[in-house]
Amino acid sequence: MQLSEDALKFLNLGIESEIAAYVFYKQAGRIVQDTGLRETLLKLAGDEKGHFLSLEDIYDRNVRSEMWAPYKDILGKEGLPEIDELVQGTHKELLARIRGVATKREVLEMALTLEKEAFTLFSEASAKMKSPELKKVFDFLTGFERNHVQLIEKELAAL
Template sequence: MSPYSQEVLKYLNLGIESELQAYVFYKKVMEKINDEETLEAVRKLAEDEKHHFLQLEDEYDKSVRSEMWAPYRDIMRKEGLPDIDEHISETHKELLARVDKLKTKREIFEVALELEKEAYELFAGFYEKTDDEEAKKLFQFLMNFEKGHVLTVENMLKNL
């Protein structure tokens, strides 16, 4: 029997998708950044999203033993910031099309801020909806991380 309810598993899935989307975004915008300080900050955000993806995927896999996320998991377990191939990136077509249109660091960080706020709100919503104490701990941890990302990106915007 799964340690999480079907509802919590649904939340985990949505969280996995959110973290993967943010990771793909940061990887793609890294190609558009030409100063080392900004590039390093974005690289750190991408690493965090990768870590969150793996954490959520591990929780999901412990509960369900599903191969649903296996193609992503295998790629994301590689060292550094691995590329996600075109086939997998298809799931994020709209976001990737949006990335192609971004021209300035301000535009990049405005979209990043939107993604980070959405992720925070997503995990905050999950936290409020579940009665599962273990799930609450996980979502609280992720909310705190996303709040940190929001502050990081807001500071980047302020310093432009």
């Protein structure tokens, strides 16, 4: 499949966003004391990892050169490498803030910010896709991020 400039842009943005969210949730999961919240954060991390692997697979199948070292190859190795340099600005700010948070509400509000950003990104990507295959992928991710938003909002409402 020939990928448009928009498709490549949104695939890259999606990969970066999902990796950054993954790193954020993994690190936040190490910091928080609340067991239930830790489990939620690690579940979200797992979802984000699956998302970036799916997006990277599409990118990999359509763009990869022999010099390309996809994240899935790196992350498939034993142990998780530190990939903090890939964390986007919003995520870096939230990671700095999470070290000093005192409440479950603050952590969930940070997570909600991330999920709303991802929802917006994938919604915009879907609207711009001419390829039915890519539109379907971004629609799926939009729905998944919507579910994350609803999950976090439900957790917040329960506080």
